[in-house]
Structures are given as structure tokens and as C-alpha cells.
Amino acid sequence: MSLIIAYIGKKGCVMAADKRKIGYFGDKENLKTLEDELYHGMINGDEAFKKRAEELGISIKITDDASKLKIVGNCVRGEVSTKGTFETKRRRIYGTTNGFQLVELLGSEVSSRKAGETGIIIFGNNFAKKMAESLISKKFKPSSSLKAKGEQFEEFIKEVASKTPTVGNNVDILKQEPIFNPSEAQKHLNVTIDNDVKVLVKFRQSLTEQIVQQSIEIEMANKIINKGDIGRVVSVDGNILYVQLNSKTQALDGNWKQLAAPGQNVIMFTESNNVNVGDEVTIENEDLRLKKDKSSLKCDVILCSL
Template identity: 55%
Template sequence: MSLIIAYVGKKGCVMASDKRRIAYFGEKDKREELEDELYSGLITNDDDLKKRASELDITLKISDDATKIRYIENVIVGEVSSRSTTETRRKRIYGTSNGYQIIEMLGSDITNSEKGENAIILFGNKISKSIANDLISKKWKDNVSLKYMGDIFEAVLSEVSTKTPSLGKKSDVMIVHPEFNKDEAQTHLDETIKRDVQLLGKWRDKLKEDLIEQNETIQLATKIIDEGKVGVVSEVDGSILQVTLNEDVQAYDTNWKQLAKPQERVIMISDKENIEVGDEIVIENEVLCSKRTKTGLKCDIILCNL
């Protein structure tokens, strides 16, 4: 978690965030120890972070291209998240003119929410929020433009990044200023959040389906026949053969869609017209052929055991 700063008021919404993302690889206890030191302010720069990670035998992956804020029509959305092997926790702020809502999520389920009309809101770890709070208090001026607020937030992010490596030096700033009154703002936010969370749910469902499909593909791939009996020739029409699969063999296309079950027929092509009905079809030395004549066969299917 790094830092997102948001202003919400009558004039509109300004939101800014850094773009750093840090992934930790190593023993859980050591990862947590490193994170505690980082987020409490004991580690103050990138070199010290890398050195301490090495001491704890933790591998780091640091990137400065993460997108933490985005537009949805007349709303800006900021999100921080933390991931474990089993779940993802998200905290989001949705801001527009005269209104904001903050939601906390486990997966794609909302576990907590709050709303308001105007505020300066900070998402981040303890050290980054503490430094940012002090800087905003010193730099803030009343009745300034949204653009000036954005400049202030950008300057704050830059300065915080010099004091903790939990932030990178790159940042994003976004501004919206639709003409909403307080009631219109909350109605619009309700509708936006509903659509956004539904999209997240659909994305998670699709990801789950893809993972299941990939797992099934991997399992099928381990059953591809590279040696053994396949079936028996049931019909011959020149070079075109119809082969009845054995009771423990099935056929798939290249997208792993099942084309034939055991005891059903598939089409194969012979280079020579010397194959007869009743000939056994086998794979020998990873070559599909007639067991009797050794004539090679072609097919555009994948043959697997059950």
C-alpha cells in the first residue's frame, strides 16, 4: 500500500496517487518483518530497502507503472489493495463534485462503506499518510483552483517519495468537476459503484473460469497418447478412413473441445491405399500408423486416454 490523496468539495474532485507497486517473495514471517519496518518509517530509501530485503532473504519486485486512480464518467476512483494466496482485499474511494463514497471489499463483496460531501482523504500506510498530512497542512491555501490543488498533491507525493521507498517518484493526478448537488452526487455514485462492482464480479468469474479451463487443459495434455493402441478401421474410401476409437480413447480438437468419445468414429487420411477394414490403428514411436502395414496416417485431432 502506498498513497492516494483525494479532495472532494463543491468545486469538484481532485485525486492523486503514486505509481509504485512492491511484491515480496520469501518466507511469510520475513516478509511481514520487512513490511513492518518499511511502513513504520525505519527504512527511508530504495537502497536501504533492497539491502534489508537481502538480509532477510526476501526477493523484491518493484515497479513504478501501477494505475491506482481512474475515471468512470464524472467520477474518479482510487484503489489500494493487498493480496494473499487466497484472497484480495480492496479499499476504494469514489469521488465527484459534492460527494464521495468509500468502500472496503473482500474479493468482489463489499464489507464496509461510508459516504460524505466534502473532505480531504488519504489512503496509505502509516508513514506515508503521516508525512503527507503534515505537508498538506503547510502547503494548503483556501479558495484555490482544482488545478492548484492537483499541483499541491503532486508536490506532496514527490516529497513523500524522498522519505519512504513505499512510494515511487512517478504520480498521476486527475480532476472532475460536474455540476452535481449533494443528492445528485450520491445518486450518481450509487449507480457508478453498482456497475463497477458488478464488472469486477464478472471479471473474477471469468478469471475463475479461465483458471478451471487451464487446469482441465493441463490435465488433458498429460493424457495425450504418444504410444499405444488407438482404434480399428471401420470404413475405407480411397485414402479417407473412418476409425472407431477404442473404449479407452477419446478425441479433441486443438482448442480442447471434445470431438469423439470412446467407441465413436473419427476421420483419418492415409498416404497409401493399402489399409483395409479391420486394420488396427496405433501410435508407434509417436507416429500414427496402421499396425499391419506401418503406413503413416494424418488427422487434425488430439488423441487422449480417458
């Protein structure tokens, strides 16, 4: 669901890309039908797209704020991506003066990499791509400035968007004009792409760690005790109580690290003057109390089951 047009020349590189992103949810067979109709240009306009999706029982979400272009080093990078069941597939073009590289990634692993010097590269579905190619062959002015080329590409993308909802009207344009000969361009592209892929690897690692941490937090949150006995008082020092946890209770800090295991003591606080060694401590309706008289207690730990 994208259209990216890139020009790589002897004086620089310019790219234009729409900002559309479409999310789907529904029956796989009906989704395939909808996509086939989209990619063959059988659905014209957003309203027709929404109507057809509703007929097929497919929920869709259309946004026009996705950034598909980025300046990386002295290059412009364009990217389209497809989320699969297990991995995200990415197609990227990196362009600079006198050189470009086409890179395909599965997750953060490079699966394909091709290099070239100059030309016009188009990323898009077959229908959008053919329309863009037709407009370029008829209207493109190769002698114009990079800025003017970018403006032409914007017009082409908007014209394609008027014929298919797979492309949006909002357009980004980026350009770079370093001085490189073809050999220097490829050297710069190699270094830039290698570093950019490393950034992606680190990002994915960070994302994985976040997901793992969230899973841990969800699992531990489900273990927070909101009802039942948790231990007994083993020492009283004014309003400070030392409570020994029973065999089913542990105490954790805010980062879900264990501070006290079953059988170990935790500090609690009370305003009651009627606390004795041996008194049972319980939780009722998420409130920490003495079991014998319902006196409230406080503590600075999270009480969880094992």
C-alpha cells in the first residue's frame, strides 16, 4: 500500500512517497478477494474501497501519516514493508549522487542487495506502478532540477491516488546532493546501509526486550494477592511489625524483583496498639489487615503468590 518514486542522477537523488497505510482484519479468503480487486485497479476511491470492504466483512483502517522516506547519511532511504505472521518484510532503496542500492530484509536480516548508478526506481503494487510508469514516460522532464523532479513526482503520485485507494494524497519529498563519483557513491552506500541495518537490529532487540518485560509484568500482576492469609507477626517494635511470610507468599519491589521469599520477614506498619506476636496477617478486598480485628496495615512491597 505504497508508491515511492526515486530519481538517482549525476547531480543528486530525489524521492517522493505517499503516506498511506492500511490495516485489515477479517476472513483470509475475503481479504484476498479485496486485495486482488485493489491491485487490479477494480476499486476506485476511498468510499468505494470502504463499501467493498464492508460487503466482504473486512474491517479496514486507513491512515495518511506514515513516513516512508528518511535521510540517512548522505542518502535518501525509501521503504515499504509488509507484516507477515512471524516477520516483517522490508524493501528499501537507498539513493545518493551517482548511485543506489536496493535492499530487501526479512526481520533485520538482509535477504537481497543490488546496486546501480543512475535511473528512476518505482516501488508500488502493479497497478500503481504501471500508472506511475505511464505518467513518467509521458510527462517527466529529465532536464529539470532535482526540486522540480520532486514536484513532478508528487503530481504523479496524486494522480495515481485518484485512481486507486492503495495510494494516498499526502506526499513527502526528500533530496540529497553530495558530490560523489559512482565508486565513491557505492562506498558511501555500503557504509551507510551497514550502519542503518545495525540500527534496525538494535531496535528489534530493544523491542523484543520490551515485549519480554511486558510479558513478565503481566504474569506477575496476575499473581498479586488481593485475598487470603499472607503470614504472621514475629516481632513488634512500636508501630513497626516484622511479618514472616507464609509458604505461598513472596514480596517483590516495583521492578518485580524478589525482596523476600516465603518464610522470610518483611516490615509492615500499623496504627493499632493491639498487635501481638503470632497475630495472623491477611488481605481482604485488596486491603492489608490484621486478621483478628481488621486493623489496617501498610507495607512498601508487592505481595504476590508463587
